[in-house]
Amino acid sequence: MLGCDAKAVHTMSTALWGTLADVSEKDEASKLCLILEDIPRSALESFVSDFAILQTQERLMQHLPELKRISVSILETGPALVMEATQRTPDELAEKQKRTSEKYDQTTCIASLKSFIQRIVIQENACPYTKSVEIAATGLEAKGVQPGPVAYRFSDTADGARTLAVFWDCVCELLSTPETTISTTMLSLPGIGPGTSPQSLERFSAVMEIVSRYLCLYRGDSSFGLVHFHPAYDRDQIHPVHRPAYGHLPPRSWLRPMLRRNGNTAEATSLTDADLALSDHQRRAPFTAINILRATQLNAAAGPKSIVDLEVADGVFEKASGILLYSRNAIALARIGKETLEAGLKADRAIFLQNGRSSVPIVSHQEPLAVEESKTTAAVAVAPPVAEDTASATATYITKKEYQELLSEFAAVSNKLKELELKLIKLNVKD
Numbered sequence: 297m298l299g300c301d302a303k304a305v306h307t308m309s310t311a312l313w314g315t316l317a318d319v320s321e322k323d324e325a326s327k328l329c330l331i332l333e334d335i336p337r338s339a340l341e342s343f344v345s346d347f348a349i350l351q352t353q354e355r356l357m358q359h360l361p362e363l364k365r366i367s368v369s370i371l372e373t374g375p376a377l378v379m380e381a382t383q384r385t386p387d388e389l390a391e392k393q394k395r396t397s398e399k400y401d402q403t404t405c406i407a408s409l410k411s412f413i414q415r416i417v418i419q420e421n422a423c424p425y426t427k428s429v430e431i432a433a434t435g436l437e438a439k440g441v442q443p444g445p446v447a448y449r450f451s452d453t454a455d456g457a458r459t460l461a462v463f464w465d466c467v468c469e470l471l472s473t474p475e476t477t478i479s480t481t482m483l484s485l486p487g488i489g490p491g492t493s494p495q496s497l498e499r500f501s502a503v504m505e506i507v508s509r510y511l512c513l514y515r516g517d518s519s520f521g522l523v524h525f526h527p528a529y530d531r532d533q534i535h536p537v538h539r540p541a542y543g544h545l546p547p548r549s550w551l552r553p554m555l556r557r558n559g560n561t562a563e564a565t566s567l568t569d570a571d572l573a574l575s576d577h578q579r580r581a582p583f584t585a586i587n588i589l590r591a592t593q594l595n596a597a598a599g600p601k602s603i604v605d606l607e608v609a610d611g612v613f614e615k616a617s618g619i620l621l622y623s624r625n626a627i628a629l630a631r632i633g634k635e636t637l638e639a640g641l642k643a644d645r646a647i648f649l650q651n652g653r654s655s656v657p658i659v660s661h662q663e664p665l666a667v668e669e670s671k672t673t674a675a676v677a678v679a680p681p682v683a684e685d686t687a688s689a690t691a692t693y694i695t696k697k698e699y700q701e702l703l704s705e706f707a708a709v710s711n712k713l714k715e716l717e718l719k720l721i722k723l724n725v726k727d
Contacts, residue, residue: 303334305514306471310464312343313510316379317458320362323392325383331376339514340377344370346513350506355535359502360456361391400452400486408582408648409448409484412525415640420632422578422625425597432479432593439596444479454487456503463507466588467520475590486583486648492528500526500584501534507586508542517542521589525581527645532573539614543586545579546616548572551626553608554616558623563630571630577637578625582648 302308315330332340347368351357357364365382384392410429417423427434434443447469451462466481489500504524511517522543531537531545538547546554551572555564598617606616629637 300330300332302332305339305516306464306468308332308335308339309510309514310461310468312377313457313460313464316366316368317453317455317461319366319379319381320455320457322381323384323389325381327378327380329371329376329378331374333375335375337370337375340370340375342513344368344377346509350509356502356505359499360506361388362395362456366457395454396487398454398487398490402450402452402484404650405450405484405486405583405648406448408644409482409585411647412581412641412644413482415644416578420625420628422628424621425593433475436593436596441593441596442476444474444476447478447481448484449481450484452487453485454490456488456506459485459488459503460507460510463511463586463588467511467516470520470588470590475592480590480593481588483586483588484583485585488584489526490583494528494533497526497528497530497533500524500528504543504584504586505535505541512542517591519591521591521594523579523587523589525579525583525585525587527580527582527641529576529579529581531576531579540616545575546618546622547608548575550606550608550614550616551575551622553606554619555623555626557604557606558619560623560627563623563627567626567630570634572626574629574632574634574637575622575626577629577641580637580641582641582644 300308300311302311311330311332315328319326319328351363351367365384365388367380369378369380370376371378413426413429417426418429425435426432430446431443432446433441437443447466449462449466449469451458453459453462462485463483466483470478470481488503489496489498508522508524511520511522524543531548534541534544536547538549540546552564552567555561555567602617602619603615604617604619605613606619608614608616
């Protein structure tokens with residue numbers, strides 16, 4: 297019997313998924329009762345009903361094996377849920393062992409994610425209101441939104457239920473924290489759908505779908521927007537392919553209509569399907585991640601007339617938003633080209649894939665392809681500055697310990713820069 301003092305949907309969801317995660321991560325059979333005295337019975341019934349529906353959806357459940365052994369029911373005599381799990385079978389134990397075999401380093405993962413944000417979001421201006429990896433919502437002051445720090449949160453879980461629990465922890469943190477203290481959250485989840493195989497993308501897609509699903513179940517989408525990332529992100533493999541999916545890019549089949557609607561008629565005709573497919577790179581981070589955005593920021597950035605009726609086929613209209621941003625990004629990424637974009641992703645992943653090695657690869661900006669994604673690499677060259685009159689330089693090497701010390705120094709400098717940037721922003725606003 298577990299008591300819970302949750303009085304709102306977000307704290308209830310944190311308690312529900314945290315308890316389900318505890319059940320999911322254990323191998324033995326278990327049964328517990330979660331008492332929620334201050335939550336309306338109708339809210340509990342909605343959760344139980346939707347969880348039962350989820351378990352009948354084979355399209356999702358084949359990629360969420362850890363949830364198959366769990367059942368949730370409502371206690372008839374009180375405001376409580378009963379959660380039960382059967383003992384894991386040998387096949388289920390083998391699946392869990394395979395899924396949880398990798399461990400990830402938080403510092404390395406966040407450094408890798410920041411490299412991606414710097415490369416795509418800032419350098420290529422994928423989001424015009426993000427000018428720093430540390431500060432978000434810049435330039436929205438006139439619309440009542442103040443800039444604030446980006447919160448980088450991390451979990452190395454490979455469990456779907458634990459992912460939901462961590463996600464709701466982040467939601468609770470945002471709801472209880474002013475935007476000037478935490479503007480937005482980047483949640484790193486390297487254990488969810490690791491790698492770039494089709495199976496990894498399917499696992500990512502399924503887990504992100506239930507994250508979005510349970511945010512929307514209680515209308516959390518009115519308070520937050522989500523942006524999902526994965527190294528093999530392919531919008532044509534995200535369900536539903538030709539309809540909007542919460543947290544994902546618009547259907548790729550909508551890009552040409554969006555370009556035409558935005559006035560980019562030449563690009564709508566000249567860009568090939570392969571060119572438009574490069575739009576996926578704005579979501580190809582080194583590993584699975586979720587950006588949790590405040591709805592106030594999204595509304596301020598989009599403007600009151602951002603949702604339009606888009607003709608996606610002859611006589612077929614769909615509600616669409618973000619047309620200017622998605623059109624601009626599609627054109628920009630097509631101009632950068634596949635080779636450069638893939639090299640950049642490879643460099644970002646090289647930072648991430650160094651985890652667990654005896655020596656750690658460092659990738660120079662000048663030579664992004666110098667590091668292979670091989671798990672057998674023992675050490676890697678650090679490229680020193682190239683003198684103007686030389687074509688090459690002698691390589692040096694560093695150990696993992698030395699690399700961690702460098703990362704610590706980098707974190708200290710980043711924190712100081714964050715403080716200074718916030719001071720400058722406030723000075724500009726006052727002046």
